[in-house]
Amino acid sequence: MATPRFTSGLREGPPVAQRLMRATFGFLSVVAACSNGPPPTGNDNCPSVSESCPSPPPSWMKDVQPLIQGYCATCHRPGGTGQTNDLTTYANVYDQRTEVLLQVYTCKMPLSPLSEAQRETIVAWVECAAPNN
Numbered sequence: 001m002a003t004p005r006f007t008s009g010l011r012e013g014p015p016v017a018q019r020l021m022r023a024t025f026g027f028l029s030v031v032a033a034c035s036n037g038p039p040p041t042g043n044d045n046c047p048s049v050s051e052s053c054p055s056p057p058p059s060w061m062k063d064v065q066p067l068i069q070g071y072c073a074t075c076h077r078p079g080g081t082g083q084t085n086d087l088t089t090y091a092n093v094y095d096q097r098t099e100v101l102l103q104v105y106t107c108k109m110p111l112s113p114l115s116e117a118q119r120e121t122i123v124a125w126v127e128c129a130a131p132n133n
């Protein structure tokens with residue numbers, strides 16, 4: 001499952017490319033092992049975002065929860081098309097944080113794209129161990 005978009009934009013710097021490939025394939029293999037839904041549609045235009053935990057970490061209440069509510073829970077709620085992955089509570093999002101990170105990092109979810117800054121916020125929050133802050 002080659003994803004050339006991760007390397008095509010990087011002229012030099014194999015360490016970065018390798019890091020991205022490792023991260024991506026690492027996530028993919030974790031999800032492939034325990035995924036049970038159809039793979040969501042991918043997005044070819046997916047700029048890479050930082051995978052580190054900033055200080056201070058993004059706030060669940062102020063930064064992350066509004067994004068999940070506005071862009072994800074519209075489908076990922078009881079009765080919604082994505083109800084098998086309910087994302088309406090902190091506990092549910094925390095439990096699925098690795099899957100959420102993968103989906104957002106690779107631009108597979110949501111189907112209407114988030115901005116780079118919005119993706120970075122969600123990815124960074126999960127990298128910070130998904131605090132309830």
Ligand code: HEC
Pocket residue numbers: 031035036037038039040068071072073074075076081082083084085096099100103104109110111112
């Ligand atoms: C337009 C509806 C819709 C939106 C918006 C949406 N999803 Fe989904 N998502 C789905 C559907 C449908 C599935 C397939 C199975 C299911 O969860 O019911 C899915 C699957 C998933 C999965 C499981 C993937 C797997 O491999 O099993 C995750 C995690 C996920 N979405 C996260 C998100 C996140 C995070 C957002 C917001 C950034 C989001 N989704 C926005 C409809 C949506």
